[in-house]
Amino acid sequence: MHPNYGVIQSCASADAAYAHCGATGVLGWGKEGHYAICKIAEEYLSEGALLAVKQLLPDSAGGDLAELCSWADEIRWHFHWSSALHYVDTPDFKCNYDYCRDCHDSYGHKDRCVTGAIYNYTMQLKSAYADTKSELKYNLTEALLFLSHFVGDVHQPLHAGFTGDLGGNTIMVRWYRRKANLHHVWDNMIIDSALKTFYDSELKVMIQAIQKNITDIWSNDVTDWEHCAHNYTACPDWYASESVSLACKFAYRNATPGSTLEDDYFLSRLPIVEKRLAQGGVRLAATLNRIFDSQPRIAQA
Numbered sequence: 137m138h139p140n141y142g143v144i145q146s147c148a149s150a151d152a153a154y155a156h157c158g159a160t161g162v163l164g165w166g167k168e169g170h171y172a173i174c175k176i177a178e179e180y181l182s183e184g185a186l187l188a189v190k191q192l193l194p195d196s197a198g199g200d201l202a203e204l205c206s207w208a209d210e211i212r213w214h215f216h217w218s219s220a221l222h223y224v225d226t227p228d229f230k231c232n233y234d235y236c237r238d239c240h241d242s243y244g245h246k247d248r249c250v251t252g253a254i255y256n257y258t259m260q261l262k263s264a265y266a267d268t269k270s271e272l273k274y275n276l277t278e279a280l281l282f283l284s285h286f287v288g289d290v291h292q293p294l295h296a297g298f299t300g301d302l303g304g305n306t307i308m309v310r311w312y313r314r315k316a317n318l319h320h321v322w323d324n325m326i327i328d329s330a331l332k333t334f335y336d337s338e339l340k341v342m343i344q345a346i347q348k349n350i351t352d353i354w355s356n357d358v359t360d361w362e363h364c365a366h367n368y369t370a371c372p373d374w375y376a377s378e379s380v381s382l383a384c385k386f387a388y389r390n391a392t393p394g395s396t397l398e399d400d401y402f403l404s405r406l407p408i409v410e411k412r413l414a415q416g417g418v419r420l421a422a423t424l425n426r427i428f429d430s431q432p433r434i435a436q437a
């Protein structure tokens with residue numbers, strides 16, 4: 137077991153984590169998508185959470201979580217065991233998600249998927265902050281960086297895509313004139329095309345536009361987005377269910393192997409991508425606030 141991957145939730149077996157897992161080439165939102173999610177999250181952090189985040193960040197981040205939001209992708213080849221934690225594959229054409237059925241790696245090792253990883257790193261951070269007297273068992277800087285990245289990944293619809301096509305990785309299409317696989321279209325190409333077409337190639341401008349939508353057309357939805365039922369600290373199962381549903385309705389639709397995706401696809405899917413970036417950011421902040429604002433528990437007699 138890798139020392140920084142503990143045991144997680146409900147259907148977790150005691151041997152929840154393993155070294156050596158298969159790499160599939162799945163990465164997650166590209167650098168821009170992850171940067172945007174963490175940047176949006178920063179705006180919604182409570183004072184206490186912001187302070188805790190800054191204390192955990194290494195100096196190289198300059199106090200900015202967004203700078204290290206893609207760290208988990210950069211170290212994938214070094215921390216090979218972490219590859220399976222970027223996604224959860226669901227049964228072909230089912231369009232639904234079930235933690236106990238779906239959260240495992242390609243060897244069938246339970247809890248090794250993006251939702252399991254979110255529970256795991258939430259638990260690591262929360263247990264350390266809820267009981268300051270407890271011995272530090274985990275590398276909390278890594279836990280923060282993994283959590284911030286994986287909350288982003290679980291919002292990319294094809295990170296809860298079908299097992300048979302590896303979340304769209306084996307579906308080759310054309311994105312306008314360029315060859316690409318469908319997963320990459322959703323990780324990068326839609327965002328890249330949006331930057332060029334609408335935002336003057338400035339990520340900052342795109343992030344500002346999304347932030348404006350959050351306080352404007354989506355303002356009535358933000359409380360719902362932040363909500364986590366049953367007083368849970370993290371709610372990744374809900375986000376994965378939304379993702380596979382969006383994968384069926386938008387990502388896979390009209391994107392069969394060999395098809396050319398152009399304006400029709402781009403302009404109808406971009407609003408989905410922008411909303412997922414917004415939800416990812418708001419929910420990352422809500423999760424970190426719940427972790428770091430929790431009061432130390434009083435031991436019961």
Ligand SMILES: [Zn+2]
Pocket residue numbers: 162163164165208209222285289
């Ligand atoms: Zn990723």
